[in-house]
Amino acid sequence: MVGQITAIILFNYLAFKTNKNLNASQIAHIWVFTIAFQMNFDIFVDVKYHGYWYFSKAVDWAGLPAHTVLIPPVNMMFINWYPFDGSLWKQIRYFIYWEIPLLIYELITLFPQPWGYFNYGWWSIWHSLAINPILLLILLVYYKKFIK
Template sequence: MTFLLISAVIFITITILVPKKIKRSEIYAVALFSIVLGFTTDITLDLKYNWYGYFEPGVQYPGFLPILFHFPTTGILFINFFPFKRNLIQRIFYITFWTMFCLTFEYLSIKSGYFYHNEWKFSYSALVYPFLFWLHLLHFNFYKKYTG
């Protein structure tokens, strides 16, 4: 629980303090999308299939903390610094960096005891994280297109 709380404070602080390249409305849209994506993914993979979870099987209120604090702050930072004007190789490198960051954070979360794997493997995460980042980009571009 200590790692969860300290990392949440660090993520929130960094997200507040970094220079913003995106508008407040875009920050809101990214944060909300991250929360919805997190709940959708976790309800399916944790509660329905029991592939992984927070603390212990079932629903615990502290298990909402990563979804409400880690997911939106990570989404905001990912989009805020995404190299939209760079070439494809640089964009792929950026997504790879964030994937490695998330894999490292997932490992530390498991070691700290607030997250666990059952049927889930790190190799699945390595494949899923780039897809989740792509969904964030897809949503962000959709939002920008329809809100001007």
């Protein structure tokens, strides 16, 4: 629980302190989209197929902050700093630069409690390596089509 609370405070502080490009409406859209998308994804991978879970395999209150206030600020930072006017190569590099800390962070969340709060079933870091860019791309497309 300590790791989750620390991450929530740190990510939210960084997201709001460094935000230079997103207005309140855009932030709200990113948050709502992130929560809805993550909940839908996790219903299958987490709850139905037990690929991974937060704290326990059951649906529990302890996992709720991970679904509601942990990932949205990360997505805020991703969009806020995204090089929209950069070359395709710069945008691809941006995805790669984000993938590395995302994977490192995921490995840290696997530490034993109280620092860790994420657990693997059949999921592995390799699944995340493949899926993270797709999830970020979906966020980016949503932002460009419906928010920007």
